[in-house]
Amino acid sequence: MAVSAKTSDDPKRQRFAPAEREQLIIDGAIQFFADVGFAGQTRELAQRLGITQPLLYRYFPTKQDLIEKVYDEVFIGRWKTAWERLIDDRSIPLRDRLIGFYDAYASEALTYEWIRIYMFAGLAGEDINRRYIELLESRLLIPICTEMRATAGAPDPDQVPISDLEIEAAWNIHAAIFYYFVRKFIYRSPVESDLAAYISDTVDRTLDGALAVTKQTVT
Amino acid sequence: MAVSAKTSDDPKRQRFAPAEREQLIIDGAIQFFADVGFAGQTRELAQRLGITQPLLYRYFPTKQDLIEKVYDEVFIGRWKTAWERLIDDRSIPLRDRLIGFYDAYASEALTYEWIRIYMFAGLAGEDINRRYIELLESRLLIPICTEMRATAGAPDPDQVPISDLEIEAAWNIHAAIFYYFVRKFIYRSPVESDLAAYISDTVDRTLDGALAVTKQTVT
DNA sequence: TTTCTTATTTATCAATCGATAAATTAAAAT
DNA sequence: ATTTTAATTTATCGATTGATAAATAAGAAA
Known part of the structure; x- marks a missing residue:
């Protein structure tokens, strides 16, 4: 030695x-x-x-x-304003816009570190989460609700304000995506390996239900 | 003094x-x-x-x-086998069975302590969560998929096994309910106050999308 | 090469935390 | 009333942890 x-x-x-x-x-x-x-x-x-x-x-x-x-x-550093423009682009079908957004959001924001730190912060009682949720509602969910109105041929939010029920419907789409990463990174449970397929399938499954709310709310 | x-x-x-x-x-x-x-x-x-x-x-x-x-x-102590019987009762429409189940599950299982301890355990790397998810898949999600088959007039799982895609669709329903409580008890963010209304609305929004998967898968 | 600045390490403190042993005392047994 | 049992408290240990002060040394300046 x-x-x-x-x-x-x-x-x-x-x-x-x-x-x-x-x-x-x-x-x-x-x-x-x-x-x-x-x-x-x-x-x-x-x-x-x-x-x-x-x-x-x-x-x-x-x-x-x-x-x-x-x-x-x-949290502050990873939000891209480009995502917001993607949602508003009416030259593309809403379904495709949502899939495009969630592809980007998942790969750039919903990482291992993000999901876990977000959950640790929430459990610790930090107000970061509440502030992030406000950001999410104003920058993402309300725009999505607005675009669903347009897609469904329903009145603009200027005339009929977005209802809580419509927001909850938009949350359902978001929850389905988010929960996939909770299972993957927090529970470390096996999940569908093809993320792109999961996102497009999930948007397809949840968007119609949300659109039904839009049509129903404004009649 | x-x-x-x-x-x-x-x-x-x-x-x-x-x-x-x-x-x-x-x-x-x-x-x-x-x-x-x-x-x-x-x-x-x-x-x-x-x-x-x-x-x-x-x-x-x-x-x-x-x-x-x-x-x-x-975790072990709060699971009620009565819930499983509720899902299987074909004398009631599947929609109503799901609403009944989630009403009971939410009030008896998805409490403040449950949600938070579950998330703490997951983040700590305990295998409790993985085991619970296995319980959930076998006792709840697969039965739900089976009942969706019956509702959609699709073949029994004995003949065509439940696909991963169908399980993921059932997860979407569950995620929408679960995420409501994450927002409420972990982020402490304001949520829809009428829980019963939230559950029935959410089941209505997500069930059709999941049923579409069932029909599509087995054709 | 030598000097000087300051990024980095060594040494250490005081408070905290899980855990143990011995002393106390409430309540049952006699 | 007295004795006995054991539930509970007091006292304390050793390791851990965030934080501080002083010593060291890498790299730039001279």
Whole structure:
């Protein structure tokens, strides 16, 4: 046997520019907290990052400050306004717009980290979730309801306001997509492997029911 | 001012029979862990119960043992076989059977404690969730698919096995109900207040789409 | 090469947390 | 009334955890 006193994984201390190191920590924290939750220890996070635990406190005054940064990055940072334009594009059938949106939304937003951090935050009583739901209702569900009105030949929301029942119908579509990822990333239960097929099938199954509500509400 | 040395809430030490005390602890633990998660401290739980922390260890060797008991009580203990008979009763229209089932399931199973403990357990990587999902598929979703076959005049599962697509369609119904309670108890977001109306509307919206899958699959 | 800045580590504190042992006391047994 | 049992509390341990202060060293500046 040769050298090796300890299983040292400290080949040479590496220095980063503060902005770069901060980003490395945030990215690592997203992964880490998604895995173990916000009760995870700062020492274990530091170990994953290949740094020592006190270094975290050079960049974030408290653990809670780091958690806030994780929220910002994951929830605020991932919403794309391009998605909203997709929903409004009446040159495409509504069904196809919804499928296009959910394809994009699933691959860019509903990731492993997103779903789990979102659920951890909700259980911890953070208001991030309520705020996100408000965003979702105003930027996604109400536009969908508006487009369903147009598709169904029903009055514009300017004339007849969108009802709670119509919003709930739109939630049903969203819930069906969302729950797929809850099963996959939280329960780690086997799910349909062809995501694109699942999304288009689910939109087909749920859209007609929602459209029926639209027609029924405004008569 | 009069006496009162400390804010003592220890008017007189009260003794319970072991079985009774054990049940008090389990019930308190369900409430407590539902509120704060399994990272909650045993001292805080004891305080809520009006007992001292070491007394918990007289009844449960470790915190994990107490958690297991909570799982048993909440998940195993709340499933009613009567629900299964309800789904199979072909003297009633399938729509009404589903509404009846979800009325009962929502009020008896999908409570604040159930939803939150279920999600905490899932995030913690417990296999309780996977096992529960297996129970749900075999005891609820496959029977629902079977009844949809009968309703749609399609072949019995004995002749043409239930497809994954049909199961996914049944999941859509379930997801729509389940997500309502996630919004209510996890995000604490305002939801439709009339639960019975929500359930019947949701079944109406989602059942037709699922039935369309049934008809389509077996042609 | 030498100096200087500061990113990073080492060492450590104080509070928290699960768990154990011994002392106390409410209530049943005698 | 006295004794006995055991449910409950008091006291405490050892490990963990977020956070701080001082020492170290990588890399830029001179």
